[in-house]
Amino acid sequence: xxxxxxxxxxxxxxxxxxxxxxxxxxxxxxxxxxxxxxxxxxxxxxxxxxxxxxxxxxxxxxxxxxxxxxxxxxxxxxxxxxxxxxxxxxxxxxxxxxxxxxxxxxxxxxxxxxxxxxxxxxxxxxxxxxxxxxxxxxxxxxxxxxxxxxxxxxxxxxxxxxxxxx
Amino acid sequence: xxxxxxxxxxxxxxxxxxxxxxxxxxxxxxxxxxxxxxxxxxxxxxxxxxxxxxxxxxxxxxxxxxxxxxxxxxxxxxxxxxxxxxxxxxxxxxxxxxxxxxxxxxxxxxxxxxxxxxxxxxxxxxxxxxxxxxxxxxxxxxxxxxxxxxxxxxxxxxxxxxxxxx
Numbered sequence: 001x002x003x004x005x006x007x008x009x010x011x012x013x014x015x016x017x018x019x020x021x022x023x024x025x026x027x028x029x030x031x032x033x034x035x036x037x038x039x040x041x042x043x044x045x046x047x048x049x050x051x052x053x054x055x056x057x058x059x060x061x062x063x064x065x066x067x068x069x070x071x072x073x074x075x076x077x078x079x080x081x082x083x084x085x086x087x088x089x090x091x092x093x094x095x096x097x098x099x100x101x102x103x104x105x106x107x108x109x110x111x112x113x114x115x116x117x118x119x120x121x122x123x124x125x126x127x128x129x130x131x132x133x134x135x136x137x138x139x140x141x142x143x144x145x146x147x148x149x150x151x152x153x154x155x156x157x158x159x160x161x162x163x164x165x166x
Numbered sequence: 167x168x169x170x171x172x173x174x175x176x177x178x179x180x181x182x183x184x185x186x187x188x189x190x191x192x193x194x195x196x197x198x199x200x201x202x203x204x205x206x207x208x209x210x211x212x213x214x215x216x217x218x219x220x221x222x223x224x225x226x227x228x229x230x231x232x233x234x235x236x237x238x239x240x241x242x243x244x245x246x247x248x249x250x251x252x253x254x255x256x257x258x259x260x261x262x263x264x265x266x267x268x269x270x271x272x273x274x275x276x277x278x279x280x281x282x283x284x285x286x287x288x289x290x291x292x293x294x295x296x297x298x299x300x301x302x303x304x305x306x307x308x309x310x311x312x313x314x315x316x317x318x319x320x321x322x323x324x325x326x327x328x329x330x331x332x
Contacts, residue, residue, distance in 0.1 A: 077290070079306050079308070079326065080326075081247070081326035081327065082326070082327055082328075082329065082330040082331060083328065083329075083330070084306075084328045085306050085328075115286055115310065116282075116283075116286065117282075117283050120281055120282065120288075122286075122288045122310050122322075124243070124310075124322055140245050140250075140251050140324065141324070142245070142308045142310065142322060142324045144281065144288050144290075144308065156288075156290055156308060158306065158307070158308045158324055158325075158326060159324075159326070160245065160246075160247035160248070160324060160325070160326040161247065161248055162248075162249065162250045162251075163248065163249075164248040164249070165248060165331025
């Protein structure tokens with residue numbers, strides 16, 4: 001009888017150890033997974049930013065400066081070329097409206113590359129401005145995008161020209 | 167005798183369990199620490215970038231285009247205003263040398279803000295260019311900095327003017 005208790009004890013112990021080690025490894029694996037595979041995916045973010053730029057182009061072609069300004073964060077800075085930077089949607093709307101009133105009818109934006117993290121992406125791109133079908137400006141830009149309420153918004157926007165000023 | 171074996175077995179089991187649980191918790195804590203307290207500190211990174219800009223200003227004032235070019239990554243892009251972007255240290259050296267040969271004798275750089283993560287920082291700043299003591303250019307810039315071998319290097323550099331071209 002004592003011998004059989006002894007064996008039962010040993011079996012119980014073995015089971016406890018196996019359970020303990022298994023649950024320990026499981027915990028470690030879960031943690032490891034959370035560290036090594038974050039939900040952030042740069043390729044997905046790039047696709048979302050390309051989509052946001054498509055909206056930008058559509059609002060621009062529709063001369064919708066309010067729609068455009070709403071693509072920026074509330075505290076965004078538009079770092080226009082040949083003018084001091086302006087901050088906030090109202091000022092950005094006014095600056096973009098000024099560009100459109102100067103005769104620019106559409107814009108093309110091409111994403112070259114993106115870098116960053118979950119809520120903040122830096123984009124390098126190329127822009128062209130058009131008067132009807134004619135290209136009147138070719139340049140390059142850096143946009144810092146911030147994710148606000150699940151949507152990518154322009155937070156800092158700077159560009160310049162590929163050609164010397166005439 | 168069998169009874170004492172039984173107790174010894176139980177004690178051994180208890181010790182094994184305690185050891186197993188302790189080592190498991192220790193493992194979990196180590197992982198947790200690595201996740202929750204990363205070594206990255208944005209304020210420190212900002213100070214490092216301000217220091218790198220100080221080097222930039224010193225190399226510029228010394229008309230040392232090689233020193234300046236070495237502050238950029240090997241694959242950096244200098245997105246000059248009024249010219250297409252150039253890539254790589256040799257081309258960047260040549261572009262900066264051209265700016266200095268045009269008569270610009272010094273540059274001032276003021277960091278406005280930085281955002282980012284361990285190996286990648288986006289900086290917003292203000293720049294002034296001087297001919298001797300006279301300011302001849304005031305503008306703003308965005309620089310994307312990359313940490314290479316423990317040092318912050320300019321990776322993307324774009325700027326434009328606060329004034330319309332003359």
